[in-house]
Amino acid sequence: MLYRMWWRTEDVLPLAETTMAAAHRSAGRRRRPALLLTSGPDGLSLTGSPGPAGQHPTAAKARAETWVRPATAPPAPEFRVVLPLPRCRIGRHSLWRLLRKASLRRLHWISITVDPSPGGRVRYEAAASRGDVLPPGITWTPMAVICDVVGGKAFRALVADGHTSVDDGAVLARFPRYAVQLMATHLDGLRLGDMPGEHPLLRFDGDTVVVEWEHGEFGFTRRIECDRINPDANGCYAIGAYQWPWTLLPTSDDGTHQEDAATGQDQPLPPSPWPATPT
Known part of the structure; x- marks a missing residue:
C-alpha cells in the first residue's frame, strides 16, 4: 500500500x-x-x-x-x-x-x-497545491464549523466523521463554493480594521482558491500567496486543512441546531463523492 x-x-x-x-x-x-x-x-x-x-x-x-x-x-x-x-x-x-x-x-x-x-x-x-488531502472512503456529515482564523464566524461544511487533524485535534472540513465565497467576503471585510497579517484573505483564480496573507513593510502592504486549493469531485474546498483549527459550532442554550446559525444555511450541500462507509 x-x-x-x-x-x-x-x-x-x-x-x-x-x-x-x-x-x-x-x-x-x-x-x-x-x-x-x-x-x-x-x-x-x-x-x-x-x-x-x-x-x-x-x-x-x-x-x-x-x-x-x-x-x-x-x-x-x-x-x-x-x-x-x-x-x-x-x-x-x-x-x-x-x-x-x-x-x-x-x-x-x-x-x-x-x-x-x-x-x-x-x-x-x-x-503549488495539495492533492488527496482528505481521507477517502469515510462518512461526511453537514455541520457548522468555526475558527479563530476567520474571526470566529460560522460556516457550513461537510465534516469527516471520526477523523481529526494530527496536531490540534481539529475537525476535517470541506466547504462548498458558496460558503468559500461568503468566507472570502467576510475576511475581506475584516481586513478594513485589521493590522496586516491579522487574518488571511481568499480569492478565486478560476476554480482554484488562493490563500494570501498581507505583509506590511515600510508603510506599504503587499499580499503573499501561501496556498492554492483546488476543488474536489463535488466542487468542495478543504480550506485551511490541518492549518486552521476548525471546530464544531456548539449548540446554543435554546437547542438551536448547529446548521441554523451558520452562514449560508439556506444553501444545499452537495453529496459526498465517497461511499458513506467509515474505513
Whole structure:
C-alpha cells in the first residue's frame, strides 16, 4: 500500500539546509546527509541526519500535514525510511535540488509517496497545491464549523466523521463554493480594521482558491500567496486543512441546531463523492 504525505516547503527546506550544513562541517567523516521519515503513533515526521545511513538524527522535526484515524480503525503501519538528500534522484534532480527549486518557484508543498514494503520505492513531488488531502472512503456529515482564523464566524461544511487533524485535534472540513465565497467576503471585510497579517484573505483564480496573507513593510502592504486549493469531485474546498483549527459550532442554550446559525444555511450541500462507509 502506498502512503502519500504532504509537508510545507518552508518547513522542510530549513531542515534540509541545516542537515547539509552539518554534514559539510563533518570533515574527514563519511557524509551521507539524509532526511528520516518516521511513522509512529504520533503521526509522520521528518528529521535531519548528517551522518551515514540515517544515523544520529537531529532534534528538529517537520510534521506531516495529515489526519488521525478513529480509535476504532486499524492502526496505520509504522515505518522508517531514509531519504538521501544529494543522491536520491527524481529524473535529473536530487531531493535537495527539488526542495530548493520548489522554494524559488513558490511551490508551497512537498509530497512524499512511500511504499513501506521491502524494496518499496519513494517518490517526491513539489506542487503549488495539495492533492488527496482528505481521507477517502469515510462518512461526511453537514455541520457548522468555526475558527479563530476567520474571526470566529460560522460556516457550513461537510465534516469527516471520526477523523481529526494530527496536531490540534481539529475537525476535517470541506466547504462548498458558496460558503468559500461568503468566507472570502467576510475576511475581506475584516481586513478594513485589521493590522496586516491579522487574518488571511481568499480569492478565486478560476476554480482554484488562493490563500494570501498581507505583509506590511515600510508603510506599504503587499499580499503573499501561501496556498492554492483546488476543488474536489463535488466542487468542495478543504480550506485551511490541518492549518486552521476548525471546530464544531456548539449548540446554543435554546437547542438551536448547529446548521441554523451558520452562514449560508439556506444553501444545499452537495453529496459526498465517497461511499458513506467509515474505513
